[in-house]
Amino acid sequence: MLEIKNLHADVNGREILKGLNLQVNAGEIHAIMGPNGAGKSTLASVLAGNPAFEVTEGEITFLGKDFMELAPEERAAEGFFLSFQYPVEIPGVSMVNFLRTAMNEQRKYRGQEPIPASDFLRLMKEKKELVEMQSNLTNRSVNEGFSGGEKKRSEIFQMAMLEPRLAVLDETDSGLDIDALRIVANGVNKLASPERAIIVITHYQRLLDYIVPDFVHVLFDGRIVKSGNKDLALRLESEGYDWIKKELE
Amino acid sequence: MSEDILEQVTQSEYKYGFTTDVETEIVPPGLSEDIVRLISQKKNEPEWLLEFRLKAYRHWAKMKMPNWAYLKIPEIDYQSISYYAAPKKKNLNSLDEVDPELLKTFDKLGIPLEEQKILSGVAVDAVMDSVSVKTTFKKELAERGIIFCSFSEAVQEYPDLVKQYMASVVPYDDNFFAALNSAVFSDGSFVYIPKGVRCPMELSTYFRINAINTGQFERTLIVADDDSYVSYLEGCTAPMRDENQLHAAIVEIVAMNNAEVKYSTVQNWYPGDKKGRGGIYNFVTKRGICKGKNSRISWTQVETGSAITWKYPSCILKGDNSSAEFYSVAVTNNHQQADTGTKMIHLGKNTSSHILSKGISAGLSQNSYRGLVYVGKEAENARNFSQCDSMLLSDRCGAHTFPYMEVNNDSAVVEHEATTSKISEDQIFYCNQRGIPTEEAVGLIVNGYAKEVLNKLPMEFAVEAQKLLQITLEGSVG
Numbered sequence: 001m002l003e004i005k006n007l008h009a010d011v012n013g014r015e016i017l018k019g020l021n022l023q024v025n026a027g028e029i030h031a032i033m034g035p036n037g038a039g040k041s042t043l044a045s046v047l048a049g050n051p052a053f054e055v056t057e058g059e060i061t062f063l064g065k066d067f068m069e070l071a072p073e074e075r076a077a078e079g080f081f082l083s084f085q086y087p088v089e090i091p092g093v094s095m096v097n098f099l100r101t102a103m104n105e106q107r108k109y110r111g112q113e114p115i116p117a118s119d120f121l122r123l124m125k126e127k128k129e130l131v132e133m134q135s136n137l138t139n140r141s142v143n144e145g146f147s148g149g150e151k152k153r154s155e156i157f158q159m160a161m162l163e164p165r166l167a168v169l170d171e172t173d174s175g176l177d178i179d180a181l182r183i184v185a186n187g188v189n190k191l192a193s194p195e196r197a198i199i200v201i202t203h204y205q206r207l208l209d210y211i212v213p214d215f216v217h218v219l220f221d222g223r224i225v226k227s228g229n230k231d232l233a234l235r236l237e238s239e240g241y242d243w244i245k246k247e248l249e
Numbered sequence: 250m251s252e253d254i255l256e257q258v259t260q261s262e263y264k265y266g267f268t269t270d271v272e273t274e275i276v277p278p279g280l281s282e283d284i285v286r287l288i289s290q291k292k293n294e295p296e297w298l299l300e301f302r303l304k305a306y307r308h309w310a311k312m313k314m315p316n317w318a319y320l321k322i323p324e325i326d327y328q329s330i331s332y333y334a335a336p337k338k339k340n341l342n343s344l345d346e347v348d349p350e351l352l353k354t355f356d357k358l359g360i361p362l363e364e365q366k367i368l369s370g371v372a373v374d375a376v377m378d379s380v381s382v383k384t385t386f387k388k389e390l391a392e393r394g395i396i397f398c399s400f401s402e403a404v405q406e407y408p409d410l411v412k413q414y415m416a417s418v419v420p421y422d423d424n425f426f427a428a429l430n431s432a433v434f435s436d437g438s439f440v441y442i443p444k445g446v447r448c449p450m451e452l453s454t455y456f457r458i459n460a461i462n463t464g465q466f467e468r469t470l471i472v473a474d475d476d477s478y479v480s481y482l483e484g485c486t487a488p489m490r491d492e493n494q495l496h497a498a499i500v501e502i503v504a505m506n507n508a509e510v511k512y513s514t515v516q517n518w519y520p521g522d523k524k525g526r527g528g529i530y531n532f533v534t535k536r537g538i539c540k541g542k543n544s545r546i547s548w549t550q551v552e553t554g555s556a557i558t559w560k561y562p563s564c565i566l567k568g569d570n571s572s573a574e575f576y577s578v579a580v581t582n583n584h585q586q587a588d589t590g591t592k593m594i595h596l597g598k599n600t601s602s603h604i605l606s607k608g609i610s611a612g613l614s615q616n617s618y619r620g621l622v623y624v625g626k627e628a629e630n631a632r633n634f635s636q637c638d639s640m641l642l643s644d645r646c647g648a649h650t651f652p653y654m655e656v657n658n659d660s661a662v663v664e665h666e667a668t669t670s671k672i673s674e675d676q677i678f679y680c681n682q683r684g685i686p687t688e689e690a691v692g693l694i695v696n697g698y699a700k701e702v703l704n705k706l707p708m709e710f711a712v713e714a715q716k717l718l719q720i721t722l723e724g725s726v727g
Contacts, residue, residue, distance in 0.1 A: 048678075048682050049681070049682075050678055051674075051678070052674070071681070071686075072678065072681035072682055073681045073682075073683075073684050073685060073686045073687075075682075076681070076682055076683055076684035077684045081682075082682050084679065084682075087679065088673065088675045088676050088679045090676055090679070090680075090693070090694055090697055091697055091698065092696070092697025092698055092699070092700040092701070093693055093694065093696070093697035093700075097693070098680075098683070098693070099683075101685055101689065101693060102680070102683035102684045102685050103684075105684045105685050105686065105689060106684035109684065141697065158683065162683065162684070
């Protein structure tokens with residue numbers, strides 16, 4: 001589904017990703033871990049097409065399409081979703097209006113008719129229950145005045161509505177208390193399916209107690225330097241990253 | 250977001266830029282006592298009105314155009330403007346007699362008179378160039394004693410009312426453009442709501458400049474008698490021309506005891522092209538007086554058009570317990586300039602006013618808010634709250650705020666808040682990631698920002714205004 005080959009990317013002229021390789025197939029859950037500044041969030045931004053990052057070398061192929069040729073909104077319509085680490089507030093724009101616009105723009109890209117209002121509302125109700133979203137959050141402006149936990153839950157709710165093929169969750173667990181973490185993780189698990197892949201970017205093993213990955217990768221200095229199963233995450237939790245640094249020397 | 254994308258979103262197209270081929274009667278350019286007499290004669294006006302015009306003209310001839318606004322205004326040659334233009338056929342009794350070309354124009358503008366009559370229940374008075382073409386719903390309104398007609402008709406049919414209230418809020422010598430208008434005004438709308446009557450429908454006027462080298466100088470007078478209510482809407486468009494055209498109107502509102510007047514306008518005069526050529530100079534004097542106790546006036550404006558906008562819809566709060574509101578969204582793009590705001594003059598006891606102004610600047614435009622809150626000596630317990638927000642969509646445009654306050658009574662509470670924000674790349678990228686292209690994202694964000702004001706508009710206008718905001722900013726961010 002997703003194939004990344006020898007990816008190099010700069011921000012403000014500084015190279016952050018230095019030849020990253022990764023393959024993700026449908027139905028898989030991948031976790032990417034690594035110390036601060038390794039390039040985890042840069043990877044998420046580059047995949048989403050954030051213009052602040054410049055890809056200098058390498059390839060990204062998503063469902064057979066060259067991702068580098070597509071604008072951020074086209075990538076979204078092709079089925080790529082990013083759950084932001086810091087979701088922005090958009091004052092005055094209700095979540096309902098925002099999501100309906102997003103959904104219809106994606107449908108337009110795919111040559112589909114706009115979704116009828118009644119179907120949209122039914123879908124909202126269904127997905128809200130799925131991710132245990134309080135109903136009043138959708139009537140408020142996008143992320144405005146939301147607590148940290150509400151923002152993350154709203155991201156997962158948006159993911160549920162937009163039904164992407166590949167979702168990247170960028171430190172979705174940061175700033176969450178244990179109850180919120182459980183609710184968010186449950187939501188993600190309900191959205192996992194054989195057609196859908198999920199990449200979880202995190203610092204902590206504790207999220208992986210709830211969202212169990214098929215693969216764990218260690219991102220270090222702009223490259224994936226080690227891959228394994230969930231036991232790798234447990235070892236990182238107990239021993240830190242020093243042993244990996246030693247292995248690389 | 251890169252510079253060039255920003256540029257793209259500021260490239261808007263003006264979709265009202267067509268002209269209509271109707272035979273027009275135009276007086277030769279230039280302004281003199283003879284022209285003033287000619288206009289008055291063409292309109293078959295009574296002697297007192299001619300005297301009023303001449304008094305205004307003589308005063309205007311001694312005045313100089315003011316230059317205190319934060320605007321760069323090219324020199325205006327008042328002798329090159331034609332002060333009267335009218336579609337040739339006149340005095341019509343039914344739509345059948347209206348020039349079909351003219352009707353087509355209104356169709357293009359989205360106000361098919363016939364259909365509107367039946368469907369929306371909005372009474373429309375359409376003013377093309379200088380002459381009022383048709384007022385719908387006149388009969389239905391008349392049954393309740395409501396007068397809604399062209400200004401010229403009011404002069405003929407209700408001279409006493411016109412004489413009593415005209416220039417009672419904006420005197421002929423109020424300012425340079427008010428004096429000019431008082432001398433040469435051609436037509437406009439007149440509204441009178443009798444005591445105790447709640448006007449059952451929105452009253453609406455559509456202004457359109459069509460003929461070349463003409464100015465448009467209309468006058469609107471709205472009088473709401475004791476215990477009455479009316480909501481009045483005004484829309485404006487003009488064709489695309491290389492030359493600038495002058496629009497200097499006067500709007501006066503009088504609210505008596507317990508009366509309420511809501512005045513809403515969506516101003517979309519031709520703004521000029523991307524290089525700043527052409528466009529309307531919109532220099533308008535709008536003022537209302539809360540004359541009676543417990544009276545209420547609100548101004549809601551969405552300003553997206555005109556090369557230069559220069560106006561301050563204001564309220565005089567004379568009656569005790571009266572209140573006034575000013576809600577404004579002003580958008581400037583490309584080379585547009587706006588210096589707009591309001592004046593709240595508190596004179597009665599326990600009066601309150603609320604100002605909410607949202608400025609949006611893009612391209613190379615300059616957008617200023619200028620407001621005055623005045624509290625007189627006798628105005629016990631006056632309250633004012635002002636909020637002025639500015640949003641910048643490019644780094645070559647300007648947003649400015651000039652709030653003035655003069656408080657002469659210690660019991661007054663006057664508050665002012667102001668913010669300036671830039672539309673953030675993060676917000677746009679967030680929308681992009683959800684599948685929303687940049688132009689739509691800008692429209693969404695701007696509409697969200699302006700929502701508090703748009704919510705004050707009557708329903709059918711709000712939808713139009715939202716679309717207008719998006720169109721105006723098309724191509725301006727990315």
